[in-house]
Amino acid sequence: MARAPLARARAVVFLALSLAYPLVVYFALGRFEPRWMALLLFALALLRAVATRQAVWLVAAGSAGLLAALATLFNDALPLKLYPALVNAAMLAVFAISLRFPPSAVERIARLSDPDLPPQGVVYTRRVTQVWCVFFVFNGVVALATALWASDRVWAFYNGLLAYVLMGALFGGEWLIRQRVMAAHRHG
Numbered sequence: 001m002a003r004a005p006l007a008r009a010r011a012v013v014f015l016a017l018s019l020a021y022p023l024v025v026y027f028a029l030g031r032f033e034p035r036w037m038a039l040l041l042f043a044l045a046l047l048r049a050v051a052t053r054q055a056v057w058l059v060a061a062g063s064a065g066l067l068a069a070l071a072t073l074f075n076d077a078l079p080l081k082l083y084p085a086l087v088n089a090a091m092l093a094v095f096a097i098s099l100r101f102p103p104s105a106v107e108r109i110a111r112l113s114d115p116d117l118p119p120q121g122v123v124y125t126r127r128v129t130q131v132w133c134v135f136f137v138f139n140g141v142v143a144l145a146t147a148l149w150a151s152d153r154v155w156a157f158y159n160g161l162l163a164y165v166l167m168g169a170l171f172g173g174e175w176l177i178r179q180r181v182m183a184a185h186r187h188g
Contacts, residue, residue, distance in 0.1 A: 010047055017043065018044060021040065025077070025080050025081065025156070026152055026156030034074075034077040035072040037077070037080055038080065041064055041083060042068040045062070046061070048060060048064065056090060056093045056097065060086065064086060067086065068080075077152075081159075082144070084147070084159040085147060088143055091132075092137060095129050095136065099126065099130065103122070104122075104126045106125040110125050120185060124178070128178075142158060143158070
């Protein structure tokens with residue numbers, strides 16, 4: 001029973017480090033060598049690897065570890081700045097694979113609160129999963145472009161703030177649409 005609180009604590013630490021990652025890297029650039037900042041990325045990779053048994057997340061953890069190793073070996077910040085693009089690629093893989101092998105990712109989440117999801121709900125959640133796939137492609141491309149060609153400030157602004165605002169807008173917009181869809185099905 002002690003494992004559940006420990007797993008939750010790991011998940012919270014992983015989420016907090018992941019969300020803060022771009023800002024931590026930005027503020028550390030110029031103050032610490034990239035090889036020392038790679039410790040944060042190693043920690044994220046280790047937390048991800050310990051927390052999962054799913055192949056896509058193990059690959060993501062290994063890839064994050066590789067980026068950290070490259071940052072350490074070459075003492076270069078670029079591998080550290082590639083992490084947000086890697087996260088988007090992993091999320092795209094999770095959502096896209098769920099489209100190929102249902103239930104979709106959003107359907108799985110929806111069934112947590114509504115186990116008896118009606119057929120129109122399955123269709124709707126599949127469509128939302130497709131929208132998230134498009135988002136992860138867009139966000140991943142921008143994250144990659146900012147890592148490769150933008151200043152550190154632009155990279156941190158996009159990956160540490162604007163990407164989260166866009167994600168929140170997509171969550172909020174989808175929630176509003178879902179309320180209308182559910183109301184239409186209740187009355188129609």
